[in-house]
Amino acid sequence: MNSRKTNRIGIAIVEHQRQFLIGVRPSGVALAGFHEFPGGKCRAEETAEACAVRECKEETGLDVIAVNELLYEEHAYDHADVKLHFWLCRPKQSLTELKDCDLKGFHWFPVESLPELQFPEANARLIKLLVSSYSDS
Numbered sequence: 001m002n003s004r005k006t007n008r009i010g011i012a013i014v015e016h017q018r019q020f021l022i023g024v025r026p027s028g029v030a031l032a033g034f035h036e037f038p039g040g041k042c043r044a045e046e047t048a049e050a051c052a053v054r055e056c057k058e059e060t061g062l063d064v065i066a067v068n069e070l071l072y073e074e075h076a077y078d079h080a081d082v083k084l085h086f087w088l089c090r091p092k093q094s095l096t097e098l099k100d101c102d103l104k105g106f107h108w109f110p111v112e113s114l115p116e117l118q119f120p121e122a123n124a125r126l127i128k129l130l131v132s133s134y135s136d137s
């Protein structure tokens with residue numbers, strides 16, 4: 001019998017003027033050093049949408065509004081099986097407030113730079129989708 005636990009994960013894809021909020025996974029956790037969008041495990045009874053908004057606030061300090069689910073992906077890593085819900089989100093803050101925002105180590109990356117960053121394997125389809133949807137040309 002397969003005793004591996006499958007985690008539901010809510011991830012916030014925070015977009016602002018064709019830029020995305022991205023951090024680096026800290027040392028000591030699975031996939032340390034990889035780039036990541038803010039997100040984490042859903043609590044019991046919590047929707048992935050609510051989880052994405054909560055994790056974004058906890059990890060970056062930014063209040064966001066969830067817009068729609070961009071993509072759902074299942075993936076088996078060595079460390080866990082995951083069900084990833086990628087939610088498109090927008091910041092609640094105004095432009096001026098955003099400029100002075102301390103994002104706790106997260107930064108805004110233009111859509112063109114996404115293919116150059118090293119994300120976990122399960123993000124591959126999402127990155128292609130973002131590049132094709134948000135690139136200028």
Ligand SMILES: Nc1nc2c([nH]c(=O)n2[C@@H]2O[C@H](COP(=O)(O)OP(=O)(O)OP(=O)(O)O)[C@@H](O)[C@H]2O)c(=O)[nH]1
Nearest residue numbers: 009011030031036037038039040041080082120122123
């Ligand atoms: N946050 C985040 N997690 C991702 C992304 N892509 C991806 O495959 N994951 C996977 O989703 C899972 C997220 O779980 P996590 O361990 O970071 O969540 P958490 O903060 O609730 O965990 P913890 O409180 O147990 O430390 C990890 O297995 C991670 O590898 C991504 O872009 N962002």
